[in-house]
Amino acid sequence: MADGYFPTLISKDKDPNAVADPIWVTLSDGTTALSVTGNSLNVNLTNTSVAVTIGSTVNVDIQDSWAGLTGSGTEAGVLRVTLATDSTGVLSVDDNGSSLTVDASDLDIRNLVLAQDAVQISGNSSVNSVSNPIFVALGAGAITGEVHSYDATSVSTTGNHDYTVTTAMLVKSVSCSCSGGGKFDLLTGPVGTLVSKWTGFVPKAGGTVNMTFDPPIEVPVTSTGTVRITRTNRESQAQSMYTTIVGIDA
Secondary structure, three states: OOOOOOOOOOOOOOOOOEOOEOOOOOOEOOOOEOOEEOOEEOOOOOOOOOOOOOOOEEEEEEEOOOOOOOOOOOOOOEEEEEEEEOOOOOEEEEOOOOOOOOOOOOOOOOOOOOOOOOOOOOOOOOOOEOOEOOOOOOOOOOOOOEEEEEEEEEEOOEEEEEEEOOOEEEEEEEEEEEOOOEEEEEEEEEOOOOEEEEEEEEOOOOEEEEEEEEEEEEEEOOOOEEEEEEEEEOOOOOEEEEEEEEEEEO
């Protein structure tokens, strides 16, 4: 054969090389042959990210290492999940009739709405009912805010029983006693401008008069808020007069 340029046929046989008549080669990284599955070249991505555009429907196979998933996958350990976007762009999950389990410590969900959502409150997995109640334990801490102001004084003519309000107060009741005749006036408000709210009398034979206020009398702190019971002795000699103020400091 003489030297010079001439057409050369490269083919595995006598026919010209073509898509239907390829030359078979082995791809290698220099050490190991690259693997192919079907018509696809197997590629491993390391320390990189790939942008994925999701259309209206995408099928995703979720695999685990111990073949414990169940669902409509074609093999054990594969769960076929269909992800589909609706007209609002929300991505929904369809498990084809099986069930999905999500393990997460903090899920971002919509705010609960009273008219649409119900949360079962129960001590166990059964529905709360008369026969399946929620048990409530009373705390051991001290009750705060309760007012129980008691005073006993020997009164010859008149005397005051004052309770100074610290924030705001609701007067719920008063109790007044003496061994003889007496008059009791309840006043509230700033100490300089007290306003009468109730008056009670004990007869000459003595006794107790109680009064409950419903609704309670509100005593705001304006200047110095004060609850006062003025005790008037209606006997010709001094006598002990007993008064109690009951309420709540707000």
